[in-house]
Amino acid sequence: MTDYGKMIPKDFWEAVRGGKFNKPTSGVSHGYAQANLVILPKKYALDFMIFAQRNPKPCPIIDILEVGEITPPLSKGADIRQDIPKYRIYQEGVLVSEEEDIRDLWREDFVSFLLGCSFTFESALLEEGISIKHIEQSKNVAMYKTNIACKEAGIFRGNMVVSMRPIKGRDITKVVEITSKFPEVHGAPIHIGNPEEIGIQDIDNPEYGDAISIGKDEIPVFWACGVTPQLLALNAKPEIMITHAPGYMFVTNIKNEDLSKG
Amino acid sequence: MTDYGKMIPKDFWEAVRGGKFNKPTSGVSHGYAQANLVILPKKYALDFMIFAQRNPKPCPIIDILEVGEITPPLSKGADIRQDIPKYRIYQEGVLVSEEEDIRDLWREDFVSFLLGCSFTFESALLEEGISIKHIEQSKNVAMYKTNIACKEAGIFRGNMVVSMRPIKGRDITKVVEITSKFPEVHGAPIHIGNPEEIGIQDIDNPEYGDAISIGKDEIPVFWACGVTPQLLALNAKPEIMITHAPGYMFVTNIKNEDLSKG
Known part of the structure; x- marks a missing residue:
């Protein structure tokens, strides 16, 4: 049986991408930080970044993919469109579907934010x-x-x-x-x-x-x-916002200890 | 002789606005944080915020004025267009002038960032x-x-x-x-x-x-x-970028101790 706890993020991304892993990610790639995902069209991205700066406790940004980028700068080799086991699609503030792959929904004006996870x-x-x-x-x-x-x-x-x-x-x-x-x-x-x-x-x-x-x-x-941010989407009603499904996180290549100030 | 060290920020803003104070701000309003200023048209603001997130040591954002706003949320009563003793105007990456008031240059699409100061x-x-x-x-x-x-x-x-x-x-x-x-x-x-x-x-x-x-x-x-950011402006060449003049800072209403994690 595969031990996902001992798997490095790169191998885990491949497992998710190949459809071999479709569960919540708790316990995966021990020692590496997991992250919440928020994808928004560029026209909403500045508002969201200002929101995150003002609310760093719920929204601590740990990595950003610039407009159109699909690889997180701190997780080289990952594809943000298919390396999370489950995504949520919100349209006009309504959760319309859950997906295992969002390549079909990808837009060149998307900006993606990764937020730290407990x-x-x-x-x-x-x-x-x-x-x-x-x-x-x-x-x-x-x-x-x-x-x-x-x-x-x-x-x-x-x-x-x-x-x-x-x-x-x-x-x-x-x-x-x-x-x-x-x-x-x-x-x-x-x-x-x-x-x-x-x-x-x-x-x-x-x-x-x-x-x-x-x-x-x-x-x-x-x-x-x-x-x-998923609750806020209900009020903000952006035309589209894509997130991870709660518990199904993005496994980053960032070590847990690199997020400690202690 | 006026003791600017003991003056609260609100009174200091009025002194600057009235033309009574036009020196570097070191020692002013003892106990309150001073800040670097970067003003950019909205189309460059997301790029700058992502830059700041990636480079928190030179660019620690402590307050943001949303598009068109002239009052910093954490410094109610201040006017960012006239409460700094000296501004620098950069056009296409070139320092074109220093001003004591930028109301004539103000644009509704400006986003203003305040960065922590040593x-x-x-x-x-x-x-x-x-x-x-x-x-x-x-x-x-x-x-x-x-x-x-x-x-x-x-x-x-x-x-x-x-x-x-x-x-x-x-x-x-x-x-x-x-x-x-x-x-x-x-x-x-x-x-x-x-x-x-x-x-x-x-x-x-x-x-x-x-x-x-x-x-x-x-x-x-x-x-x-x-x-x-003033050095970066030479490379980035935004059509316009307005900053404080080095040493002539914005005096915020934020207490120094509120910026300490110790």
């Missing part, structure tokens, strides 16, 4: 002996809409999406310390404790990903999430 | 008892062209401009530690020691600012500099 700090947490429940349970992380407003830029406005991990009380200080060293992958938590304070009414029903139960000795800890 | 970490160094020679001598910092290539983006390419401060051998470790806490104002030094290794042939003749002599017990320490 899988990077999860590796650091695991190495420090912090247990991460959704990984133990082989589930996707739980993600929620909140009432936390992002700073606006151009057509982009709306509330932040967060990911949640239940953490034991004795570990929370360590979790804050470790994740704060990773500003390019969402950084320190934005909220710890009561979900209702950030507008989450039902913690058992996440809008994205899987529900994860919270034990009596655990507190829910929330981080800004790279799925935020 | 004055912020100089305050932190002074507070730690590190002497800064050009401040003691009431001179402008020495700035040089180098052979260090920036990463390209769109029309923007070229070498980095650096600032130089002579530092005593016993203080260099502390200087690296302190400035590395300020990634949004150029961060840690990019080179320490021999100027020739980064393409500086004559340390006594800086391309920008004033010459500062290096004592026998001192080593030249070099930081990436926000004047870099």
Whole structure:
């Protein structure tokens, strides 16, 4: 059985491109950063970049493909149109389909952004002996809409999406310390404790990903999430926007430690 | 005599706007961050933002005015067209004039970027008892062209401009530690020691600012500099680009400590 955890990104891209891998990417190419994808026509790209500059916690840009480019500068050899296992296509703010290959949809005026992903700090947490429940349970992380407003830029406005991990009380200080060293992958938590304070009414029903139960000795800890642009697309309604499907990330050639400031 | 060091930014903007202040801004509004300015027509703005994302040491963006806006979002009440004591106008890559007010040149398609400035970490160094020679001598910092290539983006390419401060051998470790806490104002030094290794042939003749002599017990320490975009303009040749004049910065309403990660 193929061990995708030990595969280098270049070989993983080939596996995805050849249709051999079509699952969520958690655990793939251990040690390498994974990324959220946002593809927009050039006319919306400046607005999106200004939005990301103003909202670096949900939208930490780690690499940019200039107009028409298909290879990420920091991941030479990859093809952004076919090396992600699942894409989402939004038209006028509506999710119209999921695709495994977007070469047919490619336009010469597309600008592609790669945003840091919390899988990077999860590796650091695991190495420090912090247990991460959704990984133990082989589930996707739980993600929620909140009432936390992002700073606006151009057509982009709306509330932040967060990911949640239940953490034991004795570990929370360590979790804050470790994740704060990773500003390019969402950084320190934005909220710890009561979900209702950030507008989450039902913690058992996440809008994205899987529900994860919270034990009596655990507190829910929330981080800004790279799925935020997908929620914003509902308001901004660009004619087309292509993203990864939540959990199906782009595996970059960037080492996790290169995204640490610690 | 007016003490500009104790003046809050709002009052300083009024002094500049009224023509009462027309000198370099070093020492003004103590505790508030000063910024480099780059104004470009919208058609070049995405290229410049991608350039800045790829070259955060010379080009750390701390605030952006969207197309046509004249007030920086983080400095409410300021007018970017008249609150800097001296502007430089570049046309097709050529410095054509210096102005104290650019309202006559303003275009509705202008996008304005504010980049962090090393004055912020100089305050932190002074507070730690590190002497800064050009401040003691009431001179402008020495700035040089180098052979260090920036990463390209769109029309923007070229070498980095650096600032130089002579530092005593016993203080260099502390200087690296302190400035590395300020990634949004150029961060840690990019080179320490021999100027020739980064393409500086004559340390006594800086391309920008004033010459500062290096004592026998001192080593030249070099930081990436926000004047870099002015050098790039020579290559990129945008039809128009407006910047601050070196040393004549925009005084923001952002506190220095808000740019520290330490």
